[in-house]
Structures are given as structure tokens and as C-alpha cells.
Amino acid sequence: MEQLKMQVPTGAWDYLPIECAAKRKVEDKIRNSFLKSGYSEIETPSFEYYEVFMHDSVPYVQENMMKFFDQKGRILALRPDLTGPIARAAATKLLARQDILRLCYIQNAFGFFNRGIAGKTEFTQAGVELIGKKGADADAEVIALAIGTLRQIGLEGFKIELGQVAYFKGLIEGSGLDEEQTERIRSLVDAKNNVELEYELSRLNIENTKKKALLELGGLFGGREALAQAETLAKSEECRAAVENIREVYDILCDFGYEEYLSIDFGILNNFNYYSGIIFRGISDGIGMPILSGGRYDDLLREFGTDAPATGFAMGVKELLIVLECQGKLAAQREKSIVVRAGKKLLRQAFSYVQELRAQGKRVILELNGSTYDPALFEIRDFAEGEMK
Structure with a gap:
């Protein structure tokens, strides 16, 4: 303790x-x-x-x-x-x-x-x-x-990955999954764990087209080509709107000259309940x-x-x-701090000099008792009346 x-x-x-x-x-x-x-x-x-x-x-x-x-x-x-x-x-x-x-x-x-x-x-x-x-x-x-x-x-060397939670919501809409099942599928897609995802989907009573789409979701990443793949994979209005949203954002950022920093990934699904649309993260x-x-x-x-x-x-x-x-x-x-060493007889003048240096944006210590300082870390100045040594 x-x-x-x-x-x-x-x-x-x-x-x-x-x-x-x-x-x-x-x-x-x-x-x-x-x-x-x-x-x-x-x-x-x-x-x-x-x-x-x-x-x-x-x-x-x-x-x-x-x-x-x-x-x-x-x-x-x-x-x-x-x-x-x-x-x-x-x-x-x-x-x-x-x-x-x-x-x-x-x-x-x-x-x-x-x-x-x-x-x-x-x-x-x-x-x-x-x-x-x-x-x-x-x-x-x-x-x-x-x-x-x-x-x-x-x-x-960093990338901003763009995703859209509404796309996943559109995929599972009408699937009959409860909240716990949805969260399990979401977490596996987000982790890109297709082995366990395939097993979980095999146990669920949902149509094969939705199973196929959810299995492919983690692989929907890359550049602009990922948008076309996403459109082909899901046809619901919510999914189409999600794809169009990412396309609009992507196009604006490309016009800004930021294309080299961008990657699209429809498998990003962290904080699914919190986010309502586009989601992104930076990786490096x-x-x-x-x-x-x-x-x-x-x-x-x-x-x-x-x-x-x-x-x-x-x-x-x-x-x-x-x-x-x-x-x-x-x-x-x-930045090295300046150490101004002065005797007490010159205290008034030395303090005035130190204040001038500080007004110029310098880091300054007024040393009166002769303590020693490492010259590698500090700039030493000895104050004498009328001159600096």
C-alpha cells in the first residue's frame, strides 16, 4: 500500500x-x-x-x-x-x-x-x-x-475509412432478427470475422439473399468501385440512400484534393446504435x-x-x-531558457533587463544565489553593470 x-x-x-x-x-x-x-x-x-x-x-x-x-x-x-x-x-x-x-x-x-x-x-x-x-x-x-x-x-501515411451504418440497417430490415442477434451479427461484420459470421447466419432463419449480402459486407471496401459493388449487393431504398450519401461525401472530398487519404469500408459498424448515417475512422x-x-x-x-x-x-x-x-x-x-546571473548590488538593473527579454518572448530565469546550470540545457549570461558577459 x-x-x-x-x-x-x-x-x-x-x-x-x-x-x-x-x-x-x-x-x-x-x-x-x-x-x-x-x-x-x-x-x-x-x-x-x-x-x-x-x-x-x-x-x-x-x-x-x-x-x-x-x-x-x-x-x-x-x-x-x-x-x-x-x-x-x-x-x-x-x-x-x-x-x-x-x-x-x-x-x-x-x-x-x-x-x-x-x-x-x-x-x-x-x-x-x-x-x-x-x-x-x-x-x-x-x-x-x-x-x-x-x-x-x-x-x-494515414487513411480515413468511410462507412455508413444505414446500409447495414437496410440489409437486416425485415430479417426478423432480435436485438441480441442483430448485435452479434454487427460485431462479427465489424471484426471481419467471416468464419464465425457464416456459422451464426447458418443458424438463423433468414432468406439466403440477405445471408449472402451480410457475408459479403465485410469485403465491401476499397475505392469508388466499392460503391458499385454495394449497389449491386442490396436493392432496398435505405441501402441505396446510404450508398448515395457516401458517394456524395466521397466526391466532395475528392474535389478538395483528398482522394489519396480516403478508403470506403461498408463493414465499419462500431457504435451502431449511436450513429445514424455516415461513420468514419482514421488509421495509421x-x-x-x-x-x-x-x-x-x-x-x-x-x-x-x-x-x-x-x-x-x-x-x-x-x-x-x-x-x-x-x-x-x-x-x-x-527552447533553451536564458539564465541571467547577477549579484544583489545589480538587482534592479538585472531585473529590468530580464523583463525586457521576457517581453521579447524569451524564457528567462533571474539567478541571484549562484546555482549552477548545465550549458547544454541553458544559455548562461552574467550580468554586469553596463554590459553583458
């Missing part, structure tokens, strides 16, 4: 000075990208009433959340992500004054999660929410912002998990009393740092 005070809890990290400087630099680039695209920063509390996260439109598992009580015995929870709290704030405070909101954030979230970096319990998310706007142009806007932001921080070499994820979630704000469409994404800052380091893009560029 005594040794615990020497450690951090599992899933949390210390960012030491050089690491923290690198993290802040990446965060500053992300924030700058968001703000220059017309998004306004918002900050919500680290904890909310438990009810904010307990409804069908949000994919939170109760056991994964960190919960506690207020003085009146009401249950509070540390936020497991930022979308729910921002939806609450938008619905209750912002949408009455403005129909379309472009909001961004860089804040920490908390929980006991196996997704992403294994065992993480506190993590920084950066993301945007475009609220009040429907259509492919809105979806393309946030995806383009995700691509532009990844480029801005110097990331290379050097890390075995998505670096960002997002999509359209038109039902969430209804939980807070306002019916408004929404789309957005969140990126994991720790995941981005790992990839940047693997790509050699996280070299520490720590």
Missing part, C-alpha cells in the same frame, strides 16, 4: 517537461486548425449528472464509467467523452440563439476502456461537433477538417488502433429536448503522439 503513492493509477500518464512540451505543441496545432475553420472552442465540466450518459443514443457502458455522489446523494460521472456534454450544452444553452453551431474542444475524458490504448483511464480528446446541419456537405466538412488537421500536425501505420473516429448522430440532441442533426469526430491526442514519434515527427524542439 505504501508503494502506491510512488505510482500513477493504471491507465494514466505523467507528461514530463519535454513530453508535455511536445503534447502542447501538437494541441496548439490542432486548436489552430479548428479555429481557422470557423469552429469555436467550448469547455464543459469534467463531471456531469449520470443521466447525461444513460440513454439509448449514447454507447456508454455503465461499468466503464467512473461514478461518485454529490452532497445530495445524486450520482455523478466523470465524462467518458465530450460529445454528450457538448450536446447537452448546445441543446439547453446555444441552439435557442443560433441554428448552426460549430464547436471544438481539447479536454480530458475518463473511464475504464479497452478500446484504443489498452487500459487507459484518463486521456485527452480533441474534436469538433457540427450541430444543426444535415447533408453530405456537412459530413464532408468535418471529414475534411479531420484530414487537414492530421496534415497540419505533420502526420503521414505505427499503431494498432484508430487515431480518430466520428460520424453522424442525428438522434442524440433529442435526448436533451432539442431535435437537431449533428456530425463530428474526436481524435486521441496520445495516439497521435505515438504515431508522430514512430514517424520521427516528434523531435523535441525545446
Whole structure:
């Protein structure tokens, strides 16, 4: 027990000075990208009433959340992500004054999660929410912002995979599957586990054309050719509308010059109940998990009393740092602090000189007691009246 005070809890990290400087630099680039695209920063509390996260439109598992009580015995929870709290704030405070909101954030979230970096319990998310706007142009806007932001921080070799949950919903419509069976099929398609998927489908009493389509769903990925394959595979109106939605978004992003970053994958089905349309995730070499994820979630704000469409994404800052380091893009560029050494007889003049340097944007330490500093890490200046040595 005594040794615990020497450690951090599992899933949390210390960012030491050089690491923290690198993290802040990446965060500053992300924030700058968001703000220059017309998004306004918002900050919500680290904890909310438990009810904010307990409804069908949000994919939170109760056991994964960190919960506690207020003085009146009401249950509070540390936020497991930022979308729910921002939806609450938008619905209750912002949408009455403005129909379309472009909001961004860089804040920490908390929980006991196996997704992403294994065992993480506190993590920084950066993301945007475009609220009040429907259509492919809105979806393309946030995806383009995700691509532009990844480029801005110097990331290379990444892809944004585009999917559409409405396509899967159209495939299983009228199949007679209950909620548990649907979830089992969804998870196997998302994992591209065709061996178990074929076995599960063989046990279900659904028509052969639907079985064939569900088996082929995990293989519907690639470029524009995947759209034609998807149209051939399923003929329902909902499936056709889903394909057309991805085509529109894909075409807009190609017009932006982002085709090299895009891949289509109809087998992406994570958070099936949460998302209502297009869904996407960012992948990159050097890390075995998505670096960002997002999509359209038109039902969430209804939980807070306002019916408004929404789309957005969140990126994991720790995941981005790992990839940047693997790509050699996280070299520490720590500016040396200037150490001005002065005797107490020259204190007034030395302090004035230090203030001038600080006004110029320099990092300056005024040293009065003769402590030593490593010249490899600090620039040493001895202050003498009328001159600097």
C-alpha cells in the first residue's frame, strides 16, 4: 500500500517537461486548425449528472464509467467523452440563439476502456461537433477538417475509412432478427470475422439473399468501385440512400484534393446504435488502433429536448503522439531558457533587463544565489553593470 503513492493509477500518464512540451505543441496545432475553420472552442465540466450518459443514443457502458455522489446523494460521472456534454450544452444553452453551431474542444475524458490504448483511464480528446446541419456537405466538412488537421500536425501515411451504418440497417430490415442477434451479427461484420459470421447466419432463419449480402459486407471496401459493388449487393431504398450519401461525401472530398487519404469500408459498424448515417475512422501505420473516429448522430440532441442533426469526430491526442514519434515527427524542439546571473548590488538593473527579454518572448530565469546550470540545457549570461558577459 505504501508503494502506491510512488505510482500513477493504471491507465494514466505523467507528461514530463519535454513530453508535455511536445503534447502542447501538437494541441496548439490542432486548436489552430479548428479555429481557422470557423469552429469555436467550448469547455464543459469534467463531471456531469449520470443521466447525461444513460440513454439509448449514447454507447456508454455503465461499468466503464467512473461514478461518485454529490452532497445530495445524486450520482455523478466523470465524462467518458465530450460529445454528450457538448450536446447537452448546445441543446439547453446555444441552439435557442443560433441554428448552426460549430464547436471544438481539447479536454480530458475518463473511464475504464479497452478500446484504443489498452487500459487507459484518463486521456485527452480533441474534436469538433457540427450541430444543426444535415447533408453530405456537412459530413464532408468535418471529414475534411479531420484530414487537414492530421496534415497540419505533420502526420503521414494515414487513411480515413468511410462507412455508413444505414446500409447495414437496410440489409437486416425485415430479417426478423432480435436485438441480441442483430448485435452479434454487427460485431462479427465489424471484426471481419467471416468464419464465425457464416456459422451464426447458418443458424438463423433468414432468406439466403440477405445471408449472402451480410457475408459479403465485410469485403465491401476499397475505392469508388466499392460503391458499385454495394449497389449491386442490396436493392432496398435505405441501402441505396446510404450508398448515395457516401458517394456524395466521397466526391466532395475528392474535389478538395483528398482522394489519396480516403478508403470506403461498408463493414465499419462500431457504435451502431449511436450513429445514424455516415461513420468514419482514421488509421495509421505505427499503431494498432484508430487515431480518430466520428460520424453522424442525428438522434442524440433529442435526448436533451432539442431535435437537431449533428456530425463530428474526436481524435486521441496520445495516439497521435505515438504515431508522430514512430514517424520521427516528434523531435523535441525545446527552447533553451536564458539564465541571467547577477549579484544583489545589480538587482534592479538585472531585473529590468530580464523583463525586457521576457517581453521579447524569451524564457528567462533571474539567478541571484549562484546555482549552477548545465550549458547544454541553458544559455548562461552574467550580468554586469553596463554590459553583458
